[in-house]
Amino acid sequence: MSTDTLPSDPKPLMRSIIQRIATGPDLSKDISRTEAHLGTKAIIDNLIDPVQVGIYFIALRMKRETQDENRGVLDAVLETTRRVTAEVDEVVDIGDPYDGYNRCLPAAPFLGPLLAEFGVHVVSHGLDKVGPKYGVTVRHVLEAAGVPVDLGPAEAAARLADPALGWAYLDQAQSNPGLHNLTTLRAQMIKRQVLTTVEVLSKPIQGRKKTHFVTGYVHKPYPPVYADLAREAGFDTACIVRGVEGGVIPSLRQIGKYFHYHDRGAEIEAVIDPVALGIDQPVRAVPLPGSVAGEAGEDEIVAAIDLKAAAHAAAEAGILALKGDKGPTYDSLVLAGSIVLHHIGRAASVADAATQIRAVLDSGRAVVRVK
Numbered sequence: 001m002s003t004d005t006l007p008s009d010p011k012p013l014m015r016s017i018i019q020r021i022a023t024g025p026d027l028s029k030d031i032s033r034t035e036a037h038l039g040t041k042a043i044i045d046n047l048i049d050p051v052q053v054g055i056y057f058i059a060l061r062m063k064r065e066t067q068d069e070n071r072g073v074l075d076a077v078l079e080t081t082r083r084v085t086a087e088v089d090e091v092v093d094i095g096d097p098y099d100g101y102n103r104c105l106p107a108a109p110f111l112g113p114l115l116a117e118f119g120v121h122v123v124s125h126g127l128d129k130v131g132p133k134y135g136v137t138v139r140h141v142l143e144a145a146g147v148p149v150d151l152g153p154a155e156a157a158a159r160l161a162d163p164a165l166g167w168a169y170l171d172q173a174q175s176n177p178g179l180h181n182l183t184t185l186r187a188q189m190i191k192r193q194v195l196t197t198v199e200v201l202s203k204p205i206q207g208r209k210k211t212h213f214v215t216g217y218v219h220k221p222y223p224p225v226y227a228d229l230a231r232e233a234g235f236d237t238a239c240i241v242r243g244v245e246g247g248v249i250p251s252l253r254q255i256g257k258y259f260h261y262h263d264r265g266a267e268i269e270a271v272i273d274p275v276a277l278g279i280d281q282p283v284r285a286v287p288l289p290g291s292v293a294g295e296a297g298e299d300e301i302v303a304a305i306d307l308k309a310a311a312h313a314a315a316e317a318g319i320l321a322l323k324g325d326k327g328p329t330y331d332s333l334v335l336a337g338s339i340v341l342h343h344i345g346r347a348a349s350v351a352d353a354a355t356q357i358r359a360v361l362d363s364g365r366a367v368v369r370v371k
Contacts, residue, residue, distance in 0.1 A: 004034045010042035014052055022059035030063075036072025037079075044080045044178040050185055057193040065194050067228060074198045074229050081176045081202045086121065086157040091207035092340060093235070094124045095200030095215040097246045098172070100135030102305055104285035107332035108248050109141040109169075110318035113369035114337055116166030117360045118346055123160060123205045127172040129307075130183050132192050135245075140311035142169050145319060145370055150174065157205050165369055168205070175204040197225065201233045210236040212344050216243035223259040227267040237262045239343045241336070244285040249336040250274070252281035252328060260343055272339060277354040279331045286328040289313050322367040334358060 007013060017039050020029040031039070039056060042048050048056075060069060092115065096108045112122040126138040143149045151159070152174050159168035173180045179199065186193060200215050213235035215226060223240045230238040241248045241258040250256030252274050261267040274281070292310040314329075321329040338353035347353035360366055 004038060006038050006041050006045070010038065010047050014039055014042060014048050014056065018052060018055055018059065021063060022055055025063070028059065028063040030066045031069060031072075033068040033072040033075070036069040037075040040073045040076035041079060043182070044076060044176070046178065046181065053182070053185060054189050057195070058189060058191065060194055061191060067225075070194060070198065070225060070229060071232050073194050074201060074232055077176065077179060077195075077198050077202050078233060080178050081204055082153045082174070083202075083204055083206065084153045084157045085206050085208060086123075087161040087208070088121045089207055089209040090121065090212065090344070091160065091205055091210075092120055092122045092212045092214060092344060093203060093205070094122055094248060095213065096124060096126065096138050096248055097133070097135075097216065098126045098137065098199060099130050099133040099196070100126075100137035100140070101245045101247065102133050102135035103288065104244060105288060105310060105314040105317060105329070106136060106138065106141055106247065107286055107314070107318060107321070107329045108336060109138045109145075109314070110322060110329075110333060110370070111248075111337055111340065112167030112169070113322060113366045114333055114357070114360060115340060116369050117366045118341065118356070119166070120341070120344065120346065121160040121207070122167040123156065123170055124168075125170045125172065125175065125200075125202070125204055127180060127183065130196075131187050131190065132196075133245075136305070136307055136310045136314060138169065139171060140307060141314045141318065144308075144311040144315035147370060153204055160205065165371070167369065170204050172199065172202075176202060197222075198229065201226075201229050201235075203233050203235065206234075212236065213238040214241070214248055214340055214343075215239075216241045216247040216249075218242070218246045223267060227259060227261055231261075231264045236264065237343065238267070239339060240267070241339060243336075249285065249332045250339075251284040252279055252331055252335065253284055258339060272335070272350060274331070274335055277334065277338060277351060279335060281328055281331055283328055286314070286317060286332060319367060319370060321361065322370065323364045324362045330361060333361065
């Protein structure tokens, strides 16, 4: 991680950066990790004109960010995040898409209470809404379920250590207010920026001994990018799942894949077959109820759905699944929960993990942790 400090006047630095990265497809130049770190830090600290902020992120995107540039932006996010260590040995950090879901109901918000029944301490994090999808987020679903979503980092860490709870949600507004303040400007930029990739690695709560990173992806180039950044962020292990809508739950009806590393080593590809785990679903993910799905969205990315109704539908489905109600949400929790449980060494195989997950779901014990 870069240890350079921001100059007293960062404006000349940003001017120099923009002059180099925004000169067209053939002449744009890369910047160093230090420059990406300090430039992004100045932005998060609200020291740069919003027009220049937009140019900075879009120019990086258009020329395609380098590994050093990604690392530098991560350095800035880590430096400005209010990070705490929970009074537990290990933490599983789930970075589901901050921009949410708009073509299915998310089940991942309920991995926290489910895995807590195994003594696995999960922190999930996100925010209310951000582009490019502006979909149903973890925050929306947990808020609909009555879970506190505005805790500070220390309060969220205390929930992890509480034996009756054992999991928590932490909002970006609490963990990194400066970064969160950029959401309106990010909406005006329209296109995905490097922040969309990096913010899930902010690592707001870590364990005393180990911190495991779990996230999702859609496009093939991302697993090595996420693995590299996870090592840079200090995650002891990482599990990067090819999930529906970029989330941490693979398709319920076809063989999926994920990449994982341990002890910050090289990432290894693994496959997972829902059928082999006893999952027989005709759908890829939990379908949107007809009452919340719209006929057309604002564009091909932003679908027209009733976010509040969808969040309540997802919350209801999640709670029912934790009570043992069979269906797509139940199977989604079995599939993703099995990957995580095996990844962190709590089960000898994914199949063994699935057996354990089903036993907890069928018992209904985990539902009391949704509070």
